[in-house]
Amino acid sequence: MKIQKPGMRNIKTGIGVMICVLIGYIHIIDNIFFAATACIVCMQTTVKSSLTVGLNRLKGTLVGGLIGFLFVLIRPGSPVLACLGVITTIYVCNVLNIKNSITVASIVYCAIMLNIGTNNPLTYSLGRTWDTSMGVIIGVAVNYYIFRPNYLNSIYKEIRIIETTSIKLLQSEIEKGIHMDRSFLKKEISKLEGLYKNFLEELEYSNQELDDEEINKTIKRCKQIYLHLQILEQMKDKCYLNKENYIKSKSLCEGLAKNLEIKERTSIVYNYHIGAIIKNINEIHEIGEHNSINENNEKLAIFV
Incomplete structure (x- = not known):
């Protein structure tokens, strides 16, 4: 088996995740997992595709975060509301013509609805939105400034x-x-x-x-x-x-x-x-x- 060298996109993805973790240590972001996930998803072949994916993820995060906040106020973890919330999230994304953000919006909604625990709904929703946004920014920045292909x-x-x-x-x-x-x-x-x-x-x-x-x-x-x-x-x-x-x-x-x-x-x-x-x-x-x-x-x- 021929051993191949890791590609630059591979290396840049690792660097982006490392930056997310380091920023997490100084408490700029609360949940490193959401930031790192967003960073990985945004690390595309070109800067333009990174920006496109990043913007789609931000839109989905905002929609999912808002709907998650509203539904969690009613009853966190409710099976019926979890179902209705996902349906609402997908519907809103379709209405806003951001179909590429449907998956992200649904995941963010579920993360808030099912994982909030004893956290304050507003603080938790804003926190997940901020964490994801930071991951997107880090991913795009790393792709733009580090080992940019010629x-x-x-x-x-x-x-x-x-x-x-x-x-x-x-x-x-x-x-x-x-x-x-x-x-x-x-x-x-x-x-x-x-x-x-x-x-x-x-x-x-x-x-x-x-x-x-x-x-x-x-x-x-x-x-x-x-x-x-x-x-x-x-x-x-x-x-x-x-x-x-x-x-x-x-x-x-x-x-x-x-x-x-x-x-x-x-x-x-x-x-x-x-x-x-x-x-x-x-x-x-x-x-x-x-x-x-x-x-x-x-x-x-x-x-x-």
Whole structure:
């Protein structure tokens, strides 16, 4: 079994819970459990999703806390009121169009209704609302300030991986006619799309700039490479490179076999797809070169 390193979201969740516990020691929050739970739930992949989940949890906490307070005044722990209170809580969330907060609101309601004991209803309701709110704030703050991912850097690194993988698949196709497994390439393209989606979510909370059109075109080119390779796999007849594609392939593929049989005016469809793959690889290479120049300029500026 391969042992994997814990991800940054994993580590940040632990840090957030630790902060909740430390704050609990100095009595800023009363019930550490509610704060820690809220913090864990709010620790999402991006800051935007953390804020969205956090706001939903706050809304649910306020609704559940208010209804819990009103019902606990009648009779704490009553089975009938517990039922009616949950129904009321869900109904109010639907009316307020905060359906994503239904689960949280119901849990907060039950926590107040069933766990109040001898506590003052108002104090207990406000306390649970405050504890949850602090957990949300801590979760969002940790996600924003600690180990914040550089999605733009990750996007360019992923493009390099796709470029390298595409060249290997191209060389294998040209040299041996053996179709290598393309599933890794497909997986990396999906990963690139995911990173790009996360970056767009983070963009309003970041000072980074990105050419949206350039990345979109690059993703399309990566998909086109995969599509052309897929078509080549369906070609059963023996195919030959033309001279133009052979020359272009040599500049891309290190150690390309020299004994390849070159034929002009044959395998036209085959050469069309090979040429399209080469063209797309060269185009996605350019975006990486542009990024490398920018990175070097940034490092030089820092050094100077």
